[in-house]
Amino acid sequence: MGLPDSSQDLSSEMEVDAFRKIFPLRFFERHLSESLRPDGRPLGKARDTIVNLGLVSSADGSALAKIGYTTMLAAIRMEVMTPSTDSPDEGCIAVEFHMPPICSPTVRPGRPADAAPVISKRLLDTISSCNMIDLKELCLVSGKAAWMGYLDIYCLDADGALFDAALLSAVAAFSNLQIPVVALNDNGRIVAITGEEKQDNASITEKEAVNKERRKLTLKNIPFSLTCILHKNYILADPTAEEESIMDTLVTVVLDSSDQIVSFNKSGGNALAHTSAIKSCVELAKKRGNELKQILGEMDVD
Amino acid sequence: MVGLSIGEQHFVKGGIAQDLRTDGRKRLTYRPIYVETGVIPQANGSARVRIGGTDVIASVKAEIGRPSSLQPDKGKVAVFIDCSPTAEPTFGGRGGEELSSELALALQRCLLGGKSGAGAGINLSSLLIKEGKVCWDLYIDGLVISSDGNLLDALGAAIKAALTNTAIPKVQVSAEVADDEQPEIDISDEEYQQFDTSSVPVIVTLTKVGAHYIVDATTEEESQMSSAVSISVNRVGHICGLTKRGGCGLDPSVILDMISVAKHVSESLMNKLDSEISAAEACEDES
Amino acid sequence: MASKPGAATSTYSPKIVARTRPPIFKDSDLDWTRPDGRGFHQCRPALLQTGAVSSASGSAYAEFGNTKVIVSVFGPRESKKAMVYSDVGRLNCNVSYTTFASPSAGQGTDHKEYSSMLHKALEGVIMTETFPKTTVDVFALVLESGGSDLPVVISCASLALVDAGIMMYDLITAVSVSCIGKSLMIDPVTEEEGCEDGSFTMTCMPSRYEITQLTITGEWTTPNINEAMQLCLDACSKLGEIMRDCLKQAASASDE
C-alpha cells in the first residue's frame, strides 16, 4: 500500500489521533509490530460478548447479541403456512437481515445497505446447510399446516464482524424460541390456545392441541463463526469497523459443534490466503467456538 | 415563494398590529367566499370553493368495497390532496408532494375524529351495507388550482360542500349467501340517498404574525408567519381536531385563547358556508 | 435445504388479535382500571440512556413500559447533492418500525407521517443557524410498539440530539393523553389507544414553557382541553427532570 514515506519526519511531533486519521495504516502497523491492537486486545483475542434472551414480548423467540460495540437484535415470529407438495411434512425458515439507518453513518433511509442482502443470504445458507433445525419438527398437520418461522435480525450498531454477531443472535433466538400451543379449529384454521381464552372457547373440547408437547426446537448442530483479517503475516481476530475499513482482507470461518467447516468465506482482499494462514484461522475459529458455546451454555441454564 | 423586501415585511406586520391588513380586512375577517356545487358530473358529489385568490375543487367518489378486518362495522374514507403546478411553480414534479400529504393528513384527522369514531365528521357506520362483507368506500380528492394562502380552510369548506352535494345510490343486498363469498348487490340508479353533513366540522386556521394572530392569511402574510394552528370546530361547538403546524413554540395560554377565538369565528363561518352551499344547490337545480 | 420460501406462500398468524372491545360502560368511569393497573394520571416507568449506538455521533435508548425506541443522530454532515444551497442548517428525520414491533404484523398504522411529525416537533427547538449548509440526520427505530410511540420517539430524539452536541434552545418532552368516555388517561397503551374517543398529543419545551407541536383528534370540549393541557404540561416538566438527571449521570460517568 504505497503511502508516501514522507510521514517519517511528520509523525514524530504529531499527536496520536491526527496521526491515526492521516496515516491509518502506519498507525496500525506500528501497533501490529508489538502484536497489539489500538484497543489493547492481543491479535487473536475477540471482543467481550454478551447475549441476553427474550427481550421482545411481541415475538415468539428473541435475543440480543453484543460483540464489543456491534449489537444485533434477532426475533422470530411463527406463522402457519400450507407446506409445499414436494415436502408435505416440512416447515421452513425465512431469514431477513435489516440494517436500519440508525446502525451506521453510511446507511441512507431510502436505499437498503448493499451488505444486507449478502449477509441474509449467507445466514440462510449457513442455517440450512448445517441443518441445525430439523424442518420436520416444524410440521403441524402433515400436508395441511406447518410452521413458517420469520427470523428478522436488526443491526442496532455496526462496528465490524457483522456476520458473527448476526449468526450468534440468530442461534440464541432459536434457543429462546417458544412455539405457541395451537389447535385445529372447525373450519380448518390453526388457532392459538392462549391461557385465558380457554374457558370461553366453546369448541375447545373436540380440538385437541396439535403440538402439546413440542414447545422447544432441538438444536442439533450449532454453528459458530469467526471473522479474521489477514494483513501481511498477521491475523487479527474479530475486527472492528475501523480495522475492516483499513485492511480489507476478510476471512469468515464458520464451524459447527463437531468442528466441521460449515462455510469458509474469503472474498478478495489483497492478501492471499496460504494454507498456513487458513490453518491458523481455523484454529482461532475453534477456540472462539468453544468460548461462544460456553456463553450460550450459561444462557440455557438460567 | 413570495419575495418580500424588508420594507414590505414591516408593512405587513405593522398592518396586522394595527388590525388593518394590506387588503383592508380586520384581523378576524374572511375574504369573500364563492361556492359552486356539482362541478364534476361523474363524481358522486363535488364542489368548487374560491376564498379570495385561493381556488380549490373537491370531489367525492363512492365505490363498493370490503370493510377492514380491524373495523368490520365501518366503511372507509380516504383523503388525497393534489397541488397542481398551476397554483405555484414550486408544485411542479415532486415539489408539492410534501405539502399535499401534510394537508391530506390534517384533513383526515379533522374529518375522521378519534379511533372509536367519536367526533367524526362523517358517520362511518352509515356507510356500512353488510357487516364484515360490503361497505361504501369514500374517496375524497382535493385539487388546488390557485393558491393565495389559507389552503386548509378552503379545502375543508370544499369537502364540506362536496359532501352535502354527494348522492349515494340505494343498495339492495341479495339473500344470505355462504359465509365468505361476496353477496350480489344491485345498485339502483334512480333513488339517491342524501348524505347528512350536519356533523361535518369547519376548519379555521389562525396564523400568528408578530404578536397577533389572524384568520384567512394570504400568501404574503403566511410568509411572515411564526406559527399556525388549524382548529376544526363542529356545529355543536366541540373541537374535532387541532394541528399546530411546526414553526416556533407557542405559550399554552396563547393556544387556549386561540381556541376560544376559533370557536367564535367558526360560528359565523359555518352560517356563511351553509347559506352559500344552499344557494349553490338551488342554482344548480335550476340550471 | 430449507425449501425455498416462495413469496407466494401466504402465511397467517395463529394468534387471535383480540378485537379492541370498547369498555362496556362509558359514563361510570370510577371503577375503570387501566390494563396495567396505573392511575389515570400516572405515566409508565421510564428508562432513558444515552450513547446506545457507538457509530453514531449521538444516540439514545428509551423504554416507556414496553414501548422501546432507539434514536441515533448523525452530526452536521454534508447534505445530499440534490439539495440546493441554504444558509440555514437542515433537519432530516426518519422513523421506522421493526417487523415484529406490533403483535399483529398487518397493523400497518400511520408510520409514514411520524417522520414529518417528528420533523415538525424538532424544527422549533434546534438552532439551525449554528450549522449552515449542512444537514443533521435524526433516525429512529421503534423496536417494540407498546402504545403512544410518537411521544416516546420525540423525547428520545431530543436526548440523542443533546448527546450529539447539537445546539438547542431547550430539551423537548412529548406526552399524549387519551380521552375515553369522561376520563383522561395519560401515556396510553395500545389497547387504550385502540378504543379512545379522542387523543391529545403535545410536545413542549419544559423550562421555556412553550408548546412546539400539538395534535388533537376526536371530540373535545374546551374544559376537557384545558384539563388535558394542564395534565400534559406537568407530566412534561416531570419528564424533563428525569431527562436532565439522565444526562447529568451520563456526563458524570463519562468524565470519571
Add this chain to the structure above:
Amino acid sequence: MEIDREDGRTPNQLRPLACSRNILHRPHGSASWSQGDTKVLAAVYGPKAGTKKNENPEKACFELIWKPKSGQIGKAEKEYEMILKRTIQSICVLTVNPNTTTSVIIQVVHDDGSLLPCAINAACAALVDAGIPMKHLAVAICCCLADNGYVVLDPNKLEEKKMTAFAYLVFPNTTLSVLPEGSSEGEPVEHGLITSVTYGVMSVDDYFLCVENGRAATASLSAFIRKNFQQGQRDSSKSG
C-alpha cells in the same frame, strides 16, 4: 475406487473451455467464456469519472451488475456481485486511475453448474480486453466433494446438486516467473487463495483436499488463458 461421472470425465478433467474476446462493440472490453454448457458474457465499460457514494476517491472503484438468465435480481445475485467486486478489486491495480468507476456487467447466457467461477474467468478476460491495469489474472475453479470423500472438479448442474458440498476457489494464475525459483518467500505466489466460497458442510482436511486439487487444475487453466490471449494478440495485430 474411482467414481464415474455421467459424461465419462475423470474427476480432475475440466469441461471443454472456450473464450472469445472483443465480441461486443459498445463496451470498451468484452468476453464470452463457456465451460461445457455454462456460458457467461462479460462487458466492461472503461474508467468513467467520479466514484459512487461511499467509495474511496483515492482508489479506482468497481461497480458490478449481475444479470441473471431470467427473473429479477434476488439475494443470490447480490452476493455474487459482492464476491466478484472484491475479487476484481484485489487483482486490479487500484492506484493507477483514482477517482474513477469501472462498471463490469455479467450476463448469464446459460447455467449448467459452477456458474460463479465461469463468471470470474469471463470478467478477467473482459478486463484484459478493456486494458484495465491488473497485477495478475485470476483463475476460478469449482471443486465438488462427493460423499465418499472424492473431489470432483468443474461439476455440471446435476453433479452440483447431488454432491454434499462444493467450494468455489479463485487462485492467481501461474506466472512464468523470470525470477529465480527461491526468491518468492515461503510458498510460491500462486498457491495463495484470492477467494473461497463454500456451500455445504465439509471437514477441515476435505477442504484442504479441495484446495490442493483446485490448485493443480489452475496450471492447465492458466495455460489455456495464456494461449488464448496470445492467439488473440496475433489476430488483432493481423487485422489491426
